Amino acid sequence: MRMLVTNDDGIFADGIRVLAQGLIELGEVNVVAPDRERSATGHAITVLRPLRIKNVKYPDSRIRAWAVDGTPSDCIKLAIEDLLEWKPDVVISGINRGPNLGTDVLYSGTVSAAIEGAIYGIPSVAISMAAFDNCNYSMAAKFAKQLVAKVAEKGLPDRTLLNVNIPSVDGKDLAGVFITKLGARVWRDVFDRRIDPRGRTYYWMAGNVEEYDGDLDIDSIAVRHNMISITPIHLDLTAYDLIDYLKIWDFKFGDGIDDSNPLL
Amino acid sequence: MRMLVTNDDGIFADGIRVLAQGLIELGEVNVVAPDRERSATGHAITVLRPLRIKNVKYPDSRIRAWAVDGTPSDCIKLAIEDLLEWKPDVVISGINRGPNLGTDVLYSGTVSAAIEGAIYGIPSVAISMAAFDNCNYSMAAKFAKQLVAKVAEKGLPDRTLLNVNIPSVDGKDLAGVFITKLGARVWRDVFDRRIDPRGRTYYWMAGNVEEYDGDLDIDSIAVRHNMISITPIHLDLTAYDLIDYLKIWDFKFGDGIDDSNPLL
Secondary structure, three states, rough: OOEEEEEEOOOOOOOHHHHHHHHHHHHHEEEEEEEOOOOOOOOOOOOOOOOEEEEOOOOOOEEEEEEEOOOOOHHHHHHHHHHOOOOOOEEEEEOOOOOOHHHHHHHOHHHHHHHHHHHHOOEEEEEEEOOOOOHHHHHHHHHHHHHHHHHHHHHHOEEEEEEEEEEOOOHHOOOOEEEEEEOOOOOOEEEEEEOOOOOEEEEEOOOOOEEEEOOOEEEEHHHHOOOOEEEEOOOEEOHHHHHHHHHHHOOEEEOOEEEOOOOO | OOOEEOOOOOOOOOOHHHHHHHHEEEEEEEEEOOOOOOOOOOOOOOOOEEEEEEEOOOOOOOEEEEEOOOOOHHHHHHHHHHHHHOOOEEEEEEEOOOOOOOHHHHOOOHHHHHHHHHHHHOOOEEEEEEOOOOHHHHHHHHHHHHHHHHHHHOOOOOOOOEEEOOOOOOOOOOOOOEEEEEOOOEOOOOEEEEEEEOOEEEEEEOEEEEOOOOOOOOOHHHHOOEEEEEEEEEEOOHHHHHHHHHHOOOOOEOOEEOOOOOOO
16 A cells, blocks of 8 residues: 655654554555644645755655645645655545644644545545644554555545544543544634734734534544544535525626526 | 625735725725735634734725735634624625636635635625636626625525636626536646756646536536636535445454444
8 A cells, every 4th residue: 555644743743753653564655744834724735936845764764755845735736746656545644733623624734635635536534633732643543554444445435535533542541433523613712912022913813612513423522522533524615505595696787797597 | 784805815916906995885894814915825824923914005095904914814813803893794805816616715715714704604705706817807896796785685504605706808798697516626737846046956836727527517617608606615524425434434453442432
């Protein structure tokens, strides 16, 4: 099996190194990841400036690694379009330090890299530790290895991927694996307003998450109960159930615009 | 009506200025937009450094405007959490120079800003010109005004928004308004590999779009036929139809992990 590994915490983060090492038992591991932390970059790609690539040495010489001065999505594109001689069998993004749950996946560089893999038609997985401190990456990597083998064996439908959040506990304290949906998450009090040493105002994004989803089968509830959450994700943002509703809106104005449709 | 306007081409771009001016006839217009071009930033938000805000003067003194040194999504968050005294009735992002069609909406700062509005529960619209040159922003702004009035009147279901692409033609040459779905788009030959003046390699994202969706009712087909495309978008990336499929995957390993589920 040929695997492409990336993350958004940067190529020198603990999570990606433990992950790559854990996956080497399954096949060929290639790491293409940002040269520094690129958290919360969402699905940003770099089009306004060029990108540079550097070889990086990992302790295990079987792992090839490249650092890119771009975003996680840039890394996947560069790896597939240029760096790798072959199309990977699986894209694995992580292990992220911190959860990627619910609506927050939209902001996540980790998840966006896996989405990029799915855009290329490659079975892809995003893996996050649902904690910022005392992250048990070795347990998470062990689960990742099992999951990646399973994904390679069974495949995933076109344009879908898996988003995995793992509670940071000992393996023996895990309560199970739960297939979930994304919960709705809203942040409140998002900005700290502060004054700099020269008396000027600046703002720093902060805030507390406010979950308003009452359902029990959502990702954040699972990890809170010490379960590994696996949420299947798709790429199609079309709200199909609104198409007919919008068709009866009557758009007109004076310039000869009308809503007749020569195609249908 | 109170409107919040942003974009990803930057606060001094033609598209946002023409849009803001066109919307002033509907009510109060507040512009909070990036201080420079932030194209293809996707749903990036800025968490690793602080943000600064500057007042900007628009020619029409009724329009209040602030420039932020962050992403389009940062602008929406800052506007709602801090700058505005009230929650806007509608968020309008655009008018973008260049299309935001199909899968590409995932990379779009313009669309992500409208998604941010929808996360806050505000009816939101992203508007793009399906051209890079000779953009007929005044026609587009005229349509935007009609659409925003309609959205304010009729509302949109929770956690949905509209993605609008407008062909750059004279109003009289418009073939109509078409409610579409997002088409699948894949880019090929994505990177130019070049050599810098010091002999080092760099990569610049480029490439051609390759549409592989055979359907006629997709956004890119509509604009190619001189129609305004309106695609309803939702925020829920959960692939519900995969949940049962994944539940029969049998996850286990030696540390006592099992897939029993104490919650259900």
